[in-house]
Amino acid sequence: MIRTKSQIALAAVAGAAAVALADPALAQEAAGEAVAEPAALPVSAETAYIFNTLSFMIHGFLVMFMAAGFAMLEGGLVRTKNTTMQMTKNIGIYSFAGLMYWLIGYNLMYNGVGDMGGFFGMPGPWGAADPIVDGAYQGDAAGYAGASDWFFQMVFVATTASIVSGVVAERIKLWPFLIFVIVLTGVIYPIQGAWQWGGGWLADAGFSDFAGSTLVHSVGGWAALAGAILLGARTGKYGPDGKVHPIPGANLPLATLGTFILWLGWFGFNGGSQLAMGSAIDVTAIATIYMNTNLAAAAGVTVAMVLTQAIYGKVDLTMALNGALGGLVSITAEPLAPSPIMAILIGGIGGVLVVLAVPTLDKLKIDDVVGAIPVHLVCGIWGTLAVPLTNSGANFGSQILGIVSIGAFVFVASFIVWFVLKMTMGIRISDEEEAIGLDKAELGLEAYPEFGRGSQAL
Amino acid sequence: MIRTKSQIALAAVAGAAAVALADPALAQEAAGEAVAEPAALPVSAETAYIFNTLSFMIHGFLVMFMAAGFAMLEGGLVRTKNTTMQMTKNIGIYSFAGLMYWLIGYNLMYNGVGDMGGFFGMPGPWGAADPIVDGAYQGDAAGYAGASDWFFQMVFVATTASIVSGVVAERIKLWPFLIFVIVLTGVIYPIQGAWQWGGGWLADAGFSDFAGSTLVHSVGGWAALAGAILLGARTGKYGPDGKVHPIPGANLPLATLGTFILWLGWFGFNGGSQLAMGSAIDVTAIATIYMNTNLAAAAGVTVAMVLTQAIYGKVDLTMALNGALGGLVSITAEPLAPSPIMAILIGGIGGVLVVLAVPTLDKLKIDDVVGAIPVHLVCGIWGTLAVPLTNSGANFGSQILGIVSIGAFVFVASFIVWFVLKMTMGIRISDEEEAIGLDKAELGLEAYPEFGRGSQAL
Amino acid sequence: MIRTKSQIALAAVAGAAAVALADPALAQEAAGEAVAEPAALPVSAETAYIFNTLSFMIHGFLVMFMAAGFAMLEGGLVRTKNTTMQMTKNIGIYSFAGLMYWLIGYNLMYNGVGDMGGFFGMPGPWGAADPIVDGAYQGDAAGYAGASDWFFQMVFVATTASIVSGVVAERIKLWPFLIFVIVLTGVIYPIQGAWQWGGGWLADAGFSDFAGSTLVHSVGGWAALAGAILLGARTGKYGPDGKVHPIPGANLPLATLGTFILWLGWFGFNGGSQLAMGSAIDVTAIATIYMNTNLAAAAGVTVAMVLTQAIYGKVDLTMALNGALGGLVSITAEPLAPSPIMAILIGGIGGVLVVLAVPTLDKLKIDDVVGAIPVHLVCGIWGTLAVPLTNSGANFGSQILGIVSIGAFVFVASFIVWFVLKMTMGIRISDEEEAIGLDKAELGLEAYPEFGRGSQAL
Amino acid sequence: MKLVMAIIKPFKLDEVREALGALEIQGLTVSEVKGFGRQKGQTEIYRGAEYQVNFLPKVKIEIVVATDMVERVVEAITSAARTDKIGDGKIFVMDVEKAVRIRTGETDADAL
Amino acid sequence: MKLVMAIIKPFKLDEVREALGALEIQGLTVSEVKGFGRQKGQTEIYRGAEYQVNFLPKVKIEIVVATDMVERVVEAITSAARTDKIGDGKIFVMDVEKAVRIRTGETDADAL
C-alpha cells in the first residue's frame, strides 16, 4: 500500500470528495454554512456526541494507566525495602482519589462555580445528567456523556496525588499519607480547579492552562513540597557536612517502564483536554497535541542526555527519564498552539530545568525521592509561563497570577493539613523503622521476600 | 481552557446546537422521530457500523492486554523458581485459546444455537460474513464487522483460561495444563456461553450477565477449583497439624503492575460488552460502565485495605490487589444499571468477600496461589446475584439458575477432563521437581538465571 | 445481555435498519449510489476525516507503546550488568528518532518523491498542511489531520531503530550507537521508505508491503546485521572451538512483558496501516487485520513451543516469545488479504523460521542478543515473499525486487555508517569494560544497585 | 569452640534448623551459595545451544558451638539434610579462638 | 594472622567500615546473610495466615588481620555495631595460616 497523501485521498475517502464534486450546490451550501458554523455542519449532533464521549473515554483510560506508570516509576526509584509500601500507596491513591472525586470533588470543582463567586462549586456526590430519557436520546447541550467527563476529570485528580507519593516516599507513614490524599483529592485540588477549569475567577482573569501544567502538576508539586519540608529528608541523605549522599533507586527497568507508561498516558492527558472530538477542528487539534506532546518529551530526553553527558561526563538514565517527564509537563499548559519547533524548545527547556533543579533541591536539603518537584513543579511553572509565547490569547500577567495564586493556596493549605497530621498522628516513621524499611516495619511484607533465587523463602 | 459543561456546549459542539436552534422544524422533526427510532436518527447506518466495530476493536485490544496483566500478576505471586513456567503458560494460554476459538469455539457458542435446542451451536472454523461484497459496503443487519466481534469474543475466552493458570501454579505439569486449556477454550467455555450469550436456553430463562461475572469469571474459577482439588496443595503449604504456611509471592511490583493492567483492561471488558457504540445511548452506556467499573474497583481496594488493617493490624498489599479485582468481577455482571453508590457497594462487598474468602479457602486446604477463586469465583457469584438489585429486568430465580447450572456443568466437565489427564499423563510434577522448581525441572531455564548482580552468570 | 448477531441487529442498530426499511426509496437510492461510490455515501466527509485521524492516533499510540515493549524485551534478555544501558538506549532511540523524523525524515520520505525520480523526497522539517483555515474546516483532499499522519509514521521509524539496539546490545558504545540511530531514522529509513510508501519507483514496480515486513522490520534487521558483523560477538559467546556458550537473559518476566506489549502494539502497527477508518470498508479491513495479526502471532507461539519441545525436549520460553514476534512480522506485509487459515500458516511458518534461524545465526557466529535478526529480518523476508499467496495484486518478481533492493541499500548504507563510526569514534567498548558491564563502565549506574534485599545500598 | 560449616541442599534448610533447635542451638547464620561438586547440573539448552550448568544452588550454614556440642551438631545436620542422593553436601569443622556478643561484650561460651 | 568474622545488623555496616578505617584496616569482605538467633522476627500475616519470620537479614564481615591487631579490630567493631538491642550480632576469631595477594604473590602480613 502506498502511503502518500494524494493516494489516500484518491482511495480511502474518494467518496467524500465524490459527493462534493457530484453536487456542486450541496458543496456550495456546505461551504456557505461552514463559514457560519464551520465545524459542525457535516457531523450530526449525535455523531459529534459519540466522538466527544469516545475522546473522554479513550483519553481517560490512557490517563488512568498513568497510575501504573507512577507506581512503576516510584517503585523503581525507591529502595527495595520500601517498594511494597510504594505499591500500596499507589493503588490506594488511585482508589481513594476516585471515590473522593465522586463523593465531593467533582461538584466542588464544577457545580455552579459562578454562583459561588467563582471560588468553588457546590459539593456533593456526582450524578449524571445525561441526555438519555426513558431510553431515548433527547439531544444535549453539553455534547457528551456526563459519565465520560467525570471519568476523564477523575483520572486527573489521581495524577496529582501520585506526584506527592513519589516525593515523600521512604519515610512517611501509610495512613497519614492516605488521609492527606483524601483531603487533597476531595478538597484542595477541586477548589483551585474551580477557579480555572470550573470557570471561576481565575478563568475570568484570563489565565490559561490547557491541560494542567499548573492545575495538576504544580499542584501536586506544591502539595509534595509542603510535605517534604515538614517530613525532613531521609536519614543519611544529607551528611552533617552538607554533603549529599545519593540513594540510588533499586530497579531502573521498572522506572523506565513507568516513564514509558506515563509518556503513553500523556497523549490522553493532553489530547483529551481538547474536551471534544466531534469536528474536524477538534480532531485536528488533538492530532497536533499528540505531535507536540511527543516532540516536547523527546526534546526533554535529548537535552537531559546531552546535558548530563556534558556536565558530568556520563549520561544519567534517571535524569533522561525525568527529562521526558519534564518535557511533557512543560508542554501541558499549551500543547496546541506551538509550532513543532516551539514544542521542541519548550520541552527542551523543561529538560534543562530538570537537570539543574535536581541538584539545586539537594542543596536546599529538600529530599525528593523521585525528582517530582523538578519535573512537576518547576516544569509546571515553566510551561505555564511559556503559554503566551505561542498562544496570543494569553498574557504573562495572568499566567503569573495563576501560578502564584494557585501555588500559594495549595502550598499553604497542604502545609496546614500536613502540619495537623504531624501534630496528631505523626507523619514520620521512627529511625529504626526507616532503617528496616517501611515494607517490614509497617506492612510486614517484603517486595521481594525470597532469600535469593536458589533457596526457598526463608 | 475552561472545562465547564456550559462552556463546552458553547464552544466545541456549538454547531450542533446551532443547527438545531436555527431550524426549529428540523429539531422538531428530529425530536419527533427520536421517539420512534431515537438512537438511530442522526447517526447514519454506516457511521454506526464504524463506531460499533471500533468499539469491539478498542475494547478488544484492552482485554487482549489483560493477558499481560495476568502474566505479571501471576508471575509476581509465584516463587522465583516457578516464574519462567508461569510466563510460558500465560503466553501459551493466550495463543492456544485464540486458535481454538477460531477453530471451533466461536461457532460452538454462537452459530445457530437456537437450532440446536439452545444448548450449543454448530462447531467449525469461524468465517466472516462481512457486508463487503466486491469491495463495496452493502449494508448489514449486524451493524459491525464480524472480525471485530470475533476478536472481542476471543479475548474473553483467553481471560477465562488465564484465571485457571493462577490457581494451579507451581505444581502442575506444562503440557497437561495446556491440554486442559485447549478443551476449556475450545469446548467447555463455548458450550456454556451458548446457553446465554449465544441466545440459548439460559437466555430464554431470563438469566442476566452483562459482561461475564458468571460466564467468564466463575467459569474460570470453577475450572480452576476442580483442578486444584485433584492436584492437591503445594508441598509445605499446609502443615500436618492443619497450620497454614504462607508462601509469599516473589515480586510484588510485578503483581501490582499486573493488577493495574487488568484494571485498565476491564474498561474494555465491561465497556465493550455493550456491543455497540453507534448511538448516543450506547456510548452513554459505555461511559456509565467505565465510571461504575472504576468505582467498584476503587471500593474493592479501599475495603480490602481498611479491612486488613482492622483485622490483622496491617494493610496487606496482595489483598488490596485482589480487592481491586474482586470489585471488578463483582460489577461485571451488571456494570450499566447501578447508580454510582450502588456500584461502590457492589464492588466494596466484593472486597469484603475477597478478604474473607482467602483464609476460608486455606481452611479447606484448597491451595490457590494467586487468590483467583475468591476473586473470580466468589465475587463472580456475588456479582451475578446482585444484578436484580439494580436491574429490574433480572430476577433472583433466574440468576441462581444460571449460577448453578453453569457452575455444575463447568465444574463437572472440568473435573472429568482433569481426572482423565491425571489418570493418563499425570498432572502433578514429582516432589523433587517441585522442590527444585518448575523452571529448572521442566523448562531448564530460570527466570533470573544470574548468580547475583555483580557476578557473571554461573 | 445476549450477544448473538441477530439480537444485536434488533437492538443496538435497530434504527439504522429501520430507516432503510421504512423508506425503501431511500434504501434503493442508497444502494444505487453505493455501487457508484459505495463506501462514502452514508459517512459525511468530515465524519470520515475524524475517523481517519482517530485511527492514526489510536493506532499510533499503540505503536508508540512498542518502544516500552522493546525496552522491556531487551532489558530482560541482556545481562543485569548491561540493563541500565539498554534502558538508556531505548528511551534515547524513541526520542532521537522522533526529532529526526520531524527534522528531515518525513519529508525525505513523502514530500514530492515523484518529482525526485521516485528515489527520495525533498528533505526539511515537517509542517502541517491541515485543512483548518482561520479556525474553520475547509474540506480536505487528504481526509485526515496531517499531524496524525506524521505521528503514525514517526512511531514506525522508532520501531526500526529499536530492532537494532537489541542485536548489538552488551558491547556497543552509547554515543556511536545513538549517532547511527540518528542517521538511520533521519536518512536511511526515509530514503527506502520513499521508494515504496512515498510512492517512488518500487511502488511503481508493483512491490507490496502493507505495514512494513520489509520497510520496517527487515530494514531494522539489515541495519543491525551490518552492525553485528562489524562489532563482533560478545566476549565468551563463541568458544575457540566454535562451541556456542549461551548467555541467558537476566529477567524473563520483563522479556515476557515486553513481548505482550509488542503484541498489543502490533494491532496499531498493522491496523493503522490501513490508513483510513472512515468507511465500512476500511473499518472492516482493520477488524480483519486485527484478527489475522492475532492468529499469526498465536500460531508463531504455538509452533515455537511445539517445535522446541520436539527438537530439544523442552519448551524454550525465549523461543516462544520470539515465535510470537516472528508470527507478527510475517503477517505484517499482508495482514488484510489472508483468510484466517492462511494467516495461521503464514505466522506458523514464521515460528518455524525463528526456531531454525536462531541456532543458524550462532553457527555463523553472528551474535544477536535478543534474536532480532531471525524475528525481524528472516520473518520479514518470509512475510514479504508470502504476499502473492493471498494478494492477487502482488507478484513474486516484484516482491523479490523489493526485498533485494531495500536489503542491499540498507545493508550497504548501514555498513558504511557503522564502518565510519568504527574508524573514527570506535564502536566497541574495551574487554575490561565489557567484563564489568556497560552500566558501570559507561554509565556509572547499575540497574539494580543494591547489595541484596536485606542490606542497605553499599 | 568450633565453627561447623555445612553446605546443604536449599530445600533442606527448614529441617536442619528444626533438628538444631532440638539441640537447643541458639543461633546460626545462613548464606546462599553455589556449589560445584560431583553432582552435575543438567545439560540445558538455551535457544538451541547446549550448555552445562556447573554450579548448583546450595545453602551454607555456619554455627559456632562449644566443642563438646560438635558431634551432636554434625549428627543432627547429617541426618536432617540427607536425601541419599548425590549433592547432599558437606560439613566442615574448624577451630574458633574467640567469640564476642556485640550487644553485651560477653565472650566465648557466654557469647554463643 | 587471624580471621575476624563479624555478623552485624545491615544498617551498621557503614559505621563499622569507618571505625575499621580509623584503624587503617586496608581490606575486608562483606556478604549478605540471614541470621537466626535470640532476636526473633516479628510474626507476620500474609493473606490471613500467620507465620514466624525466623531469619533476619544480617551482614557478615570477614577481615584477615595480623594477630596483634585482633583486639583493636574486635573492639572497633563492637563499639560501632552496638545498638544495645537484641540481635546486634557476634564476632568470631579464627586462625589463618597463610595469606596470598593474588596480584603480586606476596604472602602473609605483606598480603593484607
Added chain:
Amino acid sequence: MKLVMAIIKPFKLDEVREALGALEIQGLTVSEVKGFGRQKGQTEIYRGAEYQVNFLPKVKIEIVVATDMVERVVEAITSAARTDKIGDGKIFVMDVEKAVRIRTGETDADAL
C-alpha cells in the same frame, strides 16, 4: 585438611574453576561478596551528586582440600585469577579439623 578461601574478581571465576579442575579438585563452594580494599571504586555521580563506590563485587571461593594439595591449589588460583591490576584479590588458608559427606557419612579425606 585446609580451607582455601579465595576472593577474586567475578569474571575470573570460570578460569579459576578450570584451573582447579585440572588439579582434579572435585568440589568447591562459591559466594557472591562485596570487597573493600586498595582498589577503589570509581567516583560516581547520581542525579548530580557525587559518591564514592567503596564496595566492589567479588566472588569468594571456598575449597577444602587435603593439606598436601594446598600449595598447588593456591598456585592454580593465583595464576588463573591474576590480571596484574589492583583488586585481584586474596587467598587465605585455614585449618579444617573435620569433614563429613552428608550423603554417606564418610569423613575427612574421603569426604572431599
